[in-house]
Amino acid sequence: MTEHKSVRxxxxxxxxxxxxxxxxxxxxxxxxADAPIGKEQARFLCVVPDPNxxxxxxxxxxxxxxxxxxxxxxxxxxxxPDKNRTKTRRPIVAIVDAKSQAYGRxxxxxxxxxxxxxxxxAYGSARxxxxxxxxxxxxxxxxxxxxxxxxxxxxxxxxxxxxVVIHAMHKAAAARITRRSLGELEQLAKKIAPMSYDIRDxxxxxxxxxxxxxxxPEEPSEQDIRYVQDELVEAIADARRGSVDLRNRLxxxxxxxxxxxxxxVRSRLEAQWLEN
Amino acid sequence: xxxxxxxxxxxxxxxxxxxxxxxxxAALFDAGxxxxxxxxxxxxxxxxLEQQGVTPQGDDGCVVMKGKxxxxxxxxxxxxxAFQGGSLGEVSGAKIAAALDLAxxxxxxxxxxxxxxxxxxxxxxxxxxxxxxxxxxEIMASILVLRxxxxxxxxxxxxVGCFGGMSLxxxxxxxxxMTREAxxxxxxxxxxxxxxxxxxxxxxxxxxxxxxxxxEQRYATGLADALxxxxxxxxxxxxxxxxxxxxxxxxxxxxxxxxRGRIATLDTSRQWDPRELRVLWTTKGSTEEKQ
Numbered sequence: 001m002t003e004h005k006s007v008r009x010x011x012x013x014x015x016x017x018x019x020x021x022x023x024x025x026x027x028x029x030x031x032x033a034d035a036p037i038g039k040e041q042a043r044f045l046c047v048v049p050d051p052n053x054x055x056x057x058x059x060x061x062x063x064x065x066x067x068x069x070x071x072x073x074x075x076x077x078x079x080x081p082d083k084n085r086t087k088t089r090r091p092i093v094a095i096v097d098a099k100s101q102a103y104g105r106x107x108x109x110x111x112x113x114x115x116x117x118x119x120x121x122a123y124g125s126a127r128x129x130x131x132x133x134x135x136x137x138x139x140x141x142x143x144x145x146x147x148x149x150x151x152x153x154x155x156x157x158x159x160x161x162x163x164v165v166i167h168a169m170h171k172a173a174a175a176r177i178t179r180r181s182l183g184e185l186e187q188l189a190k191k192i193a194p195m196s197y198d199i200r201d202x203x204x205x206x207x208x209x210x211x212x213x214x215x216x217p218e219e220p221s222e223q224d225i226r227y228v229q230d231e232l233v234e235a236i237a238d239a240r241r242g243s244v245d246l247r248n249r250l251x252x253x254x255x256x257x258x259x260x261x262x263x264x265v266r267s268r269l270e271a272q273w274l275e276n
Numbered sequence: 277x278x279x280x281x282x283x284x285x286x287x288x289x290x291x292x293x294x295x296x297x298x299x300x301x302a303a304l305f306d307a308g309x310x311x312x313x314x315x316x317x318x319x320x321x322x323x324x325l326e327q328q329g330v331t332p333q334g335d336d337g338c339v340v341m342k343g344k345x346x347x348x349x350x351x352x353x354x355x356x357x358a359f360q361g362g363s364l365g366e367v368s369g370a371k372i373a374a375a376l377d378l379a380x381x382x383x384x385x386x387x388x389x390x391x392x393x394x395x396x397x398x399x400x401x402x403x404x405x406x407x408x409x410x411x412x413x414e415i416m417a418s419i420l421v422l423r424x425x426x427x428x429x430x431x432x433x434x435x436v437g438c439f440g441g442m443s444l445x446x447x448x449x450x451x452x453x454m455t456r457e458a459x460x461x462x463x464x465x466x467x468x469x470x471x472x473x474x475x476x477x478x479x480x481x482x483x484x485x486x487x488x489x490x491x492e493q494r495y496a497t498g499l500a501d502a503l504x505x506x507x508x509x510x511x512x513x514x515x516x517x518x519x520x521x522x523x524x525x526x527x528x529x530x531x532x533x534x535x536r537g538r539i540a541t542l543d544t545s546r547q548w549d550p551r552e553l554r555v556l557w558t559t560k561g562s563t564e565e566k567q
Binding site for chain 1: 322327370412440462467468471476489
């Protein structure tokens with residue numbers, strides 16, 4: 001696997017919010033800012049590397065205990081003031097570029113599963129409360145990362161670029177666990193779309209709202225930034241028009257083709273559920 | 277005298293762990309009320325395994341049963357740890373999410389319906405990678421909806437335990453029930469050893485694994501709501517009690533300030549004896565379910 005420097009998260013956070021800092025009291029690994037998008041203010045969040053993080057296994061941009069709970073509290077904070085407002089709910093944008101969750105003994109002991117669940121709870125509850133939640137995948141989103149910080153979004157956008165990888169597990173570990181060589185795994189990944197590490201194959205699964213063609217994702221031009229902003233505005237509007245659940249991922253053109261089994265299971269289960 | 281009785285109980289004990297997924301699910305319902313949905317004869321197999329030389333299974337390792345628990349409508353979803361490690365593929369994942377959504381729909385219609393998830397799983401099935409992971413995300417979304425209406429109870433009995441993405445789903449549930457034999461954690465010991473080295477986690481150290489992930493520890497640190505013996509009638513009684521209890525006042529995964537505060541006070545310069553956390557994280561409000 002190529003060395004991942006995880007600069008994209010910071011680059012795009014700065015491009016879209018004009019800054020790249022964490023909020024007071026937060027770990028430096030979680031960037032949070034409120035910034036204009038279209039005609040409104042949105043909350044942006046991103047997990048980035050902090051070489052001095054308190055937890056030794058979470059110093060390279062991993063999502064660990066502090067990251068999970070910080071994301072959760074910063075998402076919930078937006079939900080609170082909006083609670084009583086009858087008008088529009090503030091959009092939440094998760095900028096995603098993280099290679100994995102933190103693999104450590106301290107993390108397991110202190111229940112990282114709950115830290116991640118807290119972030120999922122926050123993003124999912126915000127979506128159900130009517131906040132448009134958008135995930136913008138600018139780099140890596142592997143293993144527990146997309147589950148914790150991205151997959152509860154109403155709409156998922158990703159860059160059409162080789163530096164973008166969305167996957168359940170990085171290549172070396174996946175090969176080891178399924179007892180295959182890296183070569184065998186790569187061959188299979190070419191044939192079997194859900195196993196592929198290529199973002200274009202991923203896009204075929206119908207989970208993405210859109211693939212964005214950014215000229216230079218590492219050093220975006222003004223034009224790149226404007227384009228992504230426009231797409232975010234459009235995704236927010238589309239999320240508002242749609243339902244607060246995730247059904248769009250099963251109704252997409254890609255899903256009708258690639259998730260036939262899911263759709264068949266759902267219709268059969270519904271039919272048998274109603275029999276009595 | 278008491279020793280004899282203990283021995284007799286142990287011999288007469290009806291092990292839950294020894295049951296397969298279908299037997300486990302059936303054991304939790306009021307007698308004669310359950311029926312399986314999309315069972316093995318529906319032949320809803322994984323469309324991805326055969327082309328990889330893996331034999332699929334007619335139920336994809338996931339059993340869905342509908343019936344009554346304590347007189348109320350309930351759905352029990354059981355993962356079969358013996359098939360591909362209980363891993364979540366496209367079909368098993370879709371079964372779970374669909375069943376939870378149908379239960380939510382019934383609640384909206386006024387038919388109170390709870391769900392019990394019997395989780396014995398390593399997480400995403402890597403042969404179906406991104407579709408397994410997407411299904412887990414959808415299961416999570418479905419739990420968040422259903423738990424507002426009725427209890428979503430996670431029971432992990434062992435011996436596979438509950439790991440990977442599904443441990444996060446367990447974290448979202450209204451209640452978590454565990455045996456001493458069960459484990460609940462995000463990253464399995466082998467994965468940690470591989471990614472961070474044997475000094476970080478020795479995956480052969482079984483005492484350490486259970487000291488961290490085991491049911492007794494998770495219960496003692498307030499991360500599980502009930503600790504049960506490997507005894508089918510006792511487990512069924514505890515599940516009935518939780519169904520009748522209804523939704524908790526607050527979900528564990530929504531108590532962000534509490535948990536964030538706990539993490540902030542930990543000394544991260546060293547590894548901890550997991551028992552230290554039992555003192556620091558006193559169990560609140562969950563002792564009553566202890567059997």
